[in-house]
Amino acid sequence: MRAIRVATLTGPDDVELAEVDRPAPGQGEVLIEVAYAGVTFPELLQTRGMYQVKHDLPFVLGSEAAGIVAEAGPGSRFSAGDRVAAIPGKGSFAEFVVASDEQTVPVPDGISLAHAAGMPMNVLTADFALRLRAQAKAGQAILVHGAAGGLGSAAVQMALAIGLEVIGVVSTEAKAQTVRELGATHVVMAEGFKDATKEIYPNGVDYVFDPVGGDRFTDSTRVLAPYGRLLVLGFTAGEIPSVKVNRLLLKNISVDGVAWGAATRERPGYIAEQWDAIADYVAAGKLNPAIHGTYPLSDAATAIGELDSRNVRGKVLLEVNGE
Known part of the structure; x- marks a missing residue:
């Protein structure tokens, strides 16, 4: 073959x-x-x-x-x-x-x-991040970096299916159009995303979904509301960032690792469980x-x-x- x-x-x-x-x-x-x-x-x-x-x-x-x-x-x-x-x-x-x-x-x-x-990989990773790691609920708000990419766009769709308000972060107007077509509540540019997000959600967002890393990381902690959670999924920007833990302490925020592949290796049958849990979304074409x-x-x-x-x-x- x-x-x-x-x-x-x-x-x-x-x-x-x-x-x-x-x-x-x-x-x-x-x-x-x-x-x-x-x-x-x-x-x-x-x-x-x-x-x-x-x-x-x-x-x-x-x-x-x-x-x-x-x-x-x-x-x-x-x-x-x-x-x-x-x-x-x-x-x-x-x-x-x-x-x-x-x-x-x-x-x-x-x-x-x-x-x-x-x-499979993007949708189940997004499900693991939002439903399992974050335990996100309808009515909450999430900021998604790389929102036009494969994983980011899956996160946008999964968040909307759950009932979250979604801010998609993109780097070009063409990508912004793609994310609008997915149904994102708001779309902002990567350059200046912190200030743009604060204008929309002055008190911050509940979650940040970050597969990008790099120099966006610190500002991602700044747009979180108290008790918010920054979900780390990868580093497509190439640079693995670090966090000053006093930022976590001052706002009662957390940084959560999201390693879906590791979770599936540890739990036989987990992929089928996830697929069953999101079956209605899949059948309805929401993902x-x-x-x-x-x-x-x-x-x-x-x-x-x-x-x-x-x-x-x-x-x-x-x-x-x-x-």
Whole structure:
């Protein structure tokens, strides 16, 4: 089968389209004929050997996908022909991928496989951040950094589904338009976001959702209301910030780490629990990602490079077998 393989850790331009052996499902696993694969920030990092999870070279890239079950292994809860999405961690940039039942969720008939491929990692991370870590409630307010990106846009949609008021932070007017189309309550520019937010919410917001890091971090603590929580999800800006803990003390605010991947590894069955909890939102189309662009499998280098450009508005997909 055709697959996108990483043979050298020299960046996205050097990934290769290769012929590799088609995998076979084992106990409690499924073989999925991939319709679409989602492109995520970890893939960009993996092409450079910078991600915390390391794979032996060469390896087939790709963390998530959606498609049709081609074969169910012994004891699997799925059957051939089922429409599914999966988060196998690697191997999804291929015509077929094997995923365990614990990494696989059913896709409702009303949801396209393209949208489904863009959901798993971002939507479940947003759910973990807002519903599980923050225990957010309707009527509260959240500021979302990187609101036009894959993870940020998922957070905007999840927050709106829960009933939160959302301030989306963006860097360009084009990104602002994308976030408005998602339904954000307010949109502000990254330059000067603190003052803009204070004008809208003088007493501060309940939560800040931050996958960006860098020099925004300190001002993020300043826009929090008393007892507010800053949710740390990553550092796409490249710089890992530090916090002066006196800021936390003075306003009774907290900084919470959000490591969804670690949580799933520690709790078998957790992905299925999450998917069940947000099933109504998924079925209603409230979490359908905005699609920035769809590329053929052979153009994976370009697709991954889009994430490096910082110009992404929504989700980047690879079309493998299509729908």
